[in-house]
Amino acid sequence: MIGFTRGDIGVAGDAGLPYYLASMAIRVVTIAPGLFKTPMLASLPEQAQQSLGAAVPHPSRLGNPGEYAALAVHIVENPMLNGEVIRLDGAIRMAPR
Known part of the structure; x- marks a missing residue:
């Protein structure tokens, strides 16, 4: 698995990227x-962490790294996932900066 940020992929334009790379057995997720x-975030005061977590609709808490890792493993193990953006955010929608 190779890590790129959304900005890195955005330089090349990612709409056709999964289709283009599929011939090389490369998936884009x-x-x-x-x-x-x-x-x-752990360096913030506990009250600030709780406030941020409370803003998440469900579950109302900060995510933990194990949940992110579990999704990454699932992506690797499921060959049908390709050309997707998976939100792992507890349904929070934050305004762009």
Whole structure:
């Protein structure tokens, strides 16, 4: 698995990328994470972490790295996933900055 950011792929344009790379047995799947308990967020005061987690519709908490890892494993193990952006965000919709 090779990691690229959405911005990296955006340079080449990703709409046709899964189709183009399929002939080389390369799949394109993007994980769009929401609020996760990363070292940066873990450095915030507990009250700030709880406030951020409460903004997530369900489950109302920060995601944990194991949940992200489980999705990454599923993507690798499921060969039918291709050309998808999977939101892993507990249904939170954050405004663009």
